[in-house]
Amino acid sequence: MQSNFDLDIPPWNSIDTWQEANRSLSFLMQRNLTDMDRAMALAHKVQTRLASIFLILDDLCKATCPWCPDPCCLSAKVWIDFKDLLFLHLGRHQIPPAQLLPNLKKVCRYWSLKGCVLPRMTRPWVCTWYLCPTQQANLRQKARHTQDKFSRLIQAVKVCRTEMEAEFIRIVS
Numbered sequence: 001m002q003s004n005f006d007l008d009i010p011p012w013n014s015i016d017t018w019q020e021a022n023r024s025l026s027f028l029m030q031r032n033l034t035d036m037d038r039a040m041a042l043a044h045k046v047q048t049r050l051a052s053i054f055l056i057l058d059d060l061c062k063a064t065c066p067w068c069p070d071p072c073c074l075s076a077k078v079w080i081d082f083k084d085l086l087f088l089h090l091g092r093h094q095i096p097p098a099q100l101l102p103n104l105k106k107v108c109r110y111w112s113l114k115g116c117v118l119p120r121m122t123r124p125w126v127c128t129w130y131l132c133p134t135q136q137a138n139l140r141q142k143a144r145h146t147q148d149k150f151s152r153l154i155q156a157v158k159v160c161r162t163e164m165e166a167e168f169i170r171i172v173s
């Protein structure tokens, strides 16, 4: 049987499957709450590092996005994946009401003329690490230590997200 992942379409792309996925994660968290300390601490670590990345991103966005002739979100084929959803649950963040895309022909439901309506912390990780060519060029104009800090933080979040997922799976398996 083919899953959504095999077909490269967004997982949990209907309201029903989205709610079911979130119910299942909440249930697993509640059932194993006494063992969740490390997974929750890792989610907190991800959050702290993301907050530092956002300071750099806000700066980049301010200098590029308001004049963009072709906003990337209009053609982005991205979605909330398992690590994203896990991070939201472990960090007790507000869960978006639905997956970004019901299918690959649609535009992200959280895009607006003023930009993304989701708080940065609840957007999928891909929406944070992706820098369009204009932003990459802008980042290259910044001080070396800012560029290095950005790369270090991106790498640190990747590692931490993987550890968080592994710890969660270890607990619930």
Ligand code: SF4
Pocket: 061, 064, 065, 068, 069, 070, 071, 072, 073, 131, 132, 133, 134, 135
């Ligand atoms: S990130 Fe780049 S492509 Fe996307 S809206 Fe901003 S300037 Fe445009």
Ligand code: SF4
Pocket: 073, 076, 078, 100, 108, 109, 110, 111, 112, 115, 116, 117, 118, 123, 124, 127
């Ligand atoms: S969640 Fe926000 S940043 Fe990500 S694709 Fe959708 S509108 Fe763009």
